[in-house]
Amino acid sequence: MKAPVRVAVTGAAGQIGYALLFRIASGEMLGKDQPVILQLLEIPDERAQNALKGVIMELEDCAFPLLAGIEAHSDPMTAFKDTDYALLVGSRPRGPGMERAELLSINGAIFIGQGKALNAVASRDVKVLVVGNPANTNAYIAMKSAPDLNPNNFTAMLRLDHNRAASQIAAKTGKAVADIEKLTVWGNHSPSMYADYRFATINGESVKSMINDEAWNRDVFLPTVGKRGAAIIAARGLSSAASAANAAIDHMRDWALGTNGKWVTMGIPSDGSYGIPKDVMFGFPVTCENGEYKIVQGLEIDEFSRERINFTLAELEEERAGVAHLLG
Numbered sequence: 127m128k129a130p131v132r133v134a135v136t137g138a139a140g141q142i143g144y145a146l147l148f149r150i151a152s153g154e155m156l157g158k159d160q161p162v163i164l165q166l167l168e169i170p171d172e173r174a175q176n177a178l179k180g181v182i183m184e185l186e187d188c189a190f191p192l193l194a195g196i197e198a199h200s201d202p203m204t205a206f207k208d209t210d211y212a213l214l215v216g217s218r219p220r221g222p223g224m225e226r227a228e229l230l231s232i233n234g235a236i237f238i239g240q241g242k243a244l245n246a247v248a249s250r251d252v253k254v255l256v257v258g259n260p261a262n263t264n265a266y267i268a269m270k271s272a273p274d275l276n277p278n279n280f281t282a283m284l285r286l287d288h289n290r291a292a293s294q295i296a297a298k299t300g301k302a303v304a305d306i307e308k309l310t311v312w313g314n315h316s317p318s319m320y321a322d323y324r325f326a327t328i329n330g331e332s333v334k335s336m337i338n339d340e341a342w343n344r345d346v347f348l349p350t351v352g353k354r355g356a357a358i359i360a361a362r363g364l365s366s367a368a369s370a371a372n373a374a375i376d377h378m379r380d381w382a383l384g385t386n387g388k389w390v391t392m393g394i395p396s397d398g399s400y401g402i403p404k405d406v407m408f409g410f411p412v413t414c415e416n417g418e419y420k421i422v423q424g425l426e427i428d429e430f431s432r433e434r435i436n437f438t439l440a441e442l443e444e445e446r447a448g449v450a451h452l453l454g
């Protein structure tokens with residue numbers, strides 16, 4: 127059996143936390159041979175801490191063989207101590223009538239504090255996934271607040287969008303979702319994202335040729351994937367939780383254990399590829415190997431795609447400008 131690794135999860139008593147922790151503890155994220163110590167962070171509020179106690183009781187009651195320890199925290203400086211993986215789920219959701227700028231500022235403060243804490247106490251190799259919205263900009267803020275860590279340790283979750291796109295394509299083509307390869311979602315985790323199946327294949331056959339319907343792409347597929355989060359909120363009265371937790375598991379598992387050459391989508395700090403300015407936290411097609419991700423290079427960007435990529439980039443640039451004052 128391997129030595130245990132430390133996994134910090136914020137917002138641990140929330141809905142995504144509830145769908146996530148049991149799967150991490152059962153080995154679905156890091157492998158069935160990898161013991162984990164969970165370091166759970168919630169706000170100091172009594173209700174949240176009590177709810178966290180309840181979740182911990184349930185984790186204990188599962189008697190997971192791989193669960194080597196559970197800690198409850200209310201301060202990121204202790205929650206992130208020596209952590210090898212950090213899943214930053216907790217953030218303030220948008221309230222009625224709240225402007226996006228206000229949300230960015232409130233969450234900006236949270237992710238500055240958490241970035242600083244990671245910088246101070248986490249493992250130098252910590253892998254950080256930001257799930258809390260606005261995920262890309264929160265990840266950017268955390269990265270910029272952690273100058274002693276490698277910026278490439280910070281990522282944002284686009285995997286839910288990737289999985290949503292795959293599922294729509296499987297339904298349209300009548301093929302198995304597991305056979306879809308070379309799919310990606312460019313840009314921001316927001317309705318501006320660009321889900322792109324131009325390179326996708328199913329058993330080696332081009333998805334674009336199979337579908338052969340540009341109007342479906344533009345008028346059905348892109349809006350369905352882009353607005354799926356809102357559709358779930360409208361239907362459930364709550365935002366997606368199990369599917370978001372599932373995507374977080376997929377993202378971390380693939381990053382840690384590799385993709386065997388398969389493309390996945392991760393929000394990562396741009397290295398300038400495809401004309402995306404350096405450091406913008408952007409959804410790219412990547413492959414993962416030996417605990418590192420690599421952007422898939424050399425893809426042709428046609429006029430329609432360039433327009434869509436520029437559109438989602440503009441939104442991210444606007445968000446980045448909106449938080450610049452917080453970062454000094």
Ligand code: NAD
Pocket residue numbers: 136137138139140141142143167168169174215216217218219236256257258259260261283284286287315365366367370
């Ligand atoms: P939730 O409200 O059920 O839970 C959030 C939890 O975070 C709460 O328990 C809250 O107390 C805690 N929290 C708030 N601020 C915190 C802080 N500073 N430190 C630690 N904990 C903190 O929300 P949820 O449904 O679990 O969603 C969490 C976030 O994930 C939201 O921002 C949501 O919009 C986002 N989300 C992202 C994606 C994605 O694809 N990136 C998908 C779904 C949801």
Ligand code: LMR
Pocket residue numbers: 259286354355356358365366370
């Ligand atoms: C989602 O995509 O399901 C979440 O980000 C929730 C939202 O606000 O869209």
